[in-house]
Amino acid sequence: MVGPYRGLFSTRGAKSFVLAGFVGRIPISMLGIGITLLVHSITGSYATAGAVAAIVSLAFAVAAPLSGRLVDRFGQARILVPFVLVHGVALSGMMLLAHAHAPIWTLFASGAIAGASATSLGSMVRARWSHLLSDSGKLHAAFSFESVADEVIFVTGPAFTAVLATSVNVYAGLIVVVVLTVGGTLAFALLKGTEPPVVRHRENKGSPIAIPGVALLSAVMLAMGAVFGCVDIVTIAFAEEQGNKGAAGFLLAAISGGSMVSGLWYGARSWKIDLRSRLVRGLIVFVAGFTPVLLMGGLPAMAVALFFAGLAISPTLITTFSLVERLVPAAQLTEGMAWLSTSIGFGVAVGAWAGGHLTDSYGASNAYGFAYACALLAMLVGVAGSSWLRTPVASETRS
Template identity: 35%
Template structure:
């Protein structure tokens, strides 16, 4: 199989028209959290204050994303997204004003929380559109579509933070925040303008009464737990890799090591989506998580930043297939009327795990050095593997439901 798979997907009527704007907006979303760190630090000179504001942003986004997604499922993307984007732009502008005005720290935290609560969930909305577009007669291509989403997400988190860091290093942290918000809003508005590919809003109250629109507790709880564990892995690695390079007298090597990990992820995600796998998605999960666990155990053997780079190439390569499988299993486990909510819950779990691990790994590193942080990451990978095995029966893809009504402009 070759990249014609991806070209065929994007040539599907309406696909490129929603996928490209969503991808652009997700670069802005990937920039926003770090841009706030640089913005607050550039004005206050204190990473402590910057951490509090960015932490409020992250927690608020994790709590607010499922609520925004619920509105999207209920009323439709094209109705909910424009006012949500307006609220996000206003919140970021207010935060910028507060920083420029040297407002008290409490107000800055509130401003960060407001910006986080209104972050547009463009990844979940794009994934929901792929599901609506392909579910009827091209369901076998959904893994490829979700792999493309995973690759795009990795590109966003590779390009976005690097761009905002470069602007901050050049003395323009406010420009980084403004650029992040502009990309998010522009991409979101362009996505909202594509009405034909938007999933139909869940207005069938009778179906909800029968329970067809409920989120199955077992499968979704397993997937939320898996995303929580992956979030812990990410949070632990972010701090541990930096600590490792500092411990070896090469703090500047952290950025190349992260770049190597991201490149491994990009390559693996791209290749994974090119193949039609015979094994069921639930059966693939333990294999992919086992690769991640094996890679995290190899972290303890790394004796230099170069050696660490070779190991994180492997661990980075395990992540996109896992994220793709999470989306595939979520789409097959929930009713279309709550799909955006389900995707958002996965993202929120990952964000919560990452935030918690960032704090825990700092304590572990202070106590036991970089290997303490690696141990936390290895524990998260082990939990992912065990949960994948334990959830095999729950995550078994059921017989596909009859296709939902073709999306209509909302």
């Protein structure tokens, strides 16, 4: 299984930017649960906690395409440094406001700034791989590795945050988020040797979202993001209903663990079927795998169900990024990938908001139904519009 990944790190500068990017991305999995636990601790409401977490995701979703376009125009380092510094200050301000028992609106305001100043570091790591690798097989392995790295982050991050918040201090998780985000992102930005050059083009090209295939994939990611946002909130409440709130992180790690295992397997295979067919199959498996989650009533059974629910996530995300890499011109690659991130962000915001309200009104077990409905919607949209992905437009040369 490790064969296809073995040669990746002989690529010039790969080890450094992969490590820095990994550190800078670890907080992705910690931020939502850290904010949820903090706000719930001072308000006692999952609806309010979910709403604050949703504002952060929503602000990121709105700003991500803009930051992606700025990166394509000016380069990664010139945009990352000021953005991450503002992000760190905004998260620190949110914690200080919570500690001072400031009005709730101030948490929403600081959360909006924190979300808007967050950057899609994973897209920039993938853009570096795309710049350095011309072989499609190696690029498939690289994208698969990055998705597996994301899942390692989502396996460890929620559990680590939950343990810090419940065993050490409710602020501890977000403090770690600030340190890792700022440190990792600055280190990544300083690695100029592997940074993709700014590609100048004379013609006035519109946004990548105008490409039908990119619009379709963004819609699918919007629905999948709603699944992720809902599951994050509802799983915390489910663990509390079962009398063990600290188990929430381990339940969330279970779904990421399933995704990590399938991602390793998926990236190690040499596929003969096209990307479109792989996306359709992945979405169908995603819905089928999520169905048992609706029927579970205890922590051990739910952990197993969430593991199987996660099996289709990583292959679907890998395929989606690979399709965008083929659909979008090189000069707009970061913005194109950012549209996937922004769609997931919008979905997470909707899912977190809906999950919080449904949990408060109907209980956690019933609230999982919203996540299932969103998974079903992602499948229906992907299957119905898959003809737009049948013959992807060839990318411009990425050399």
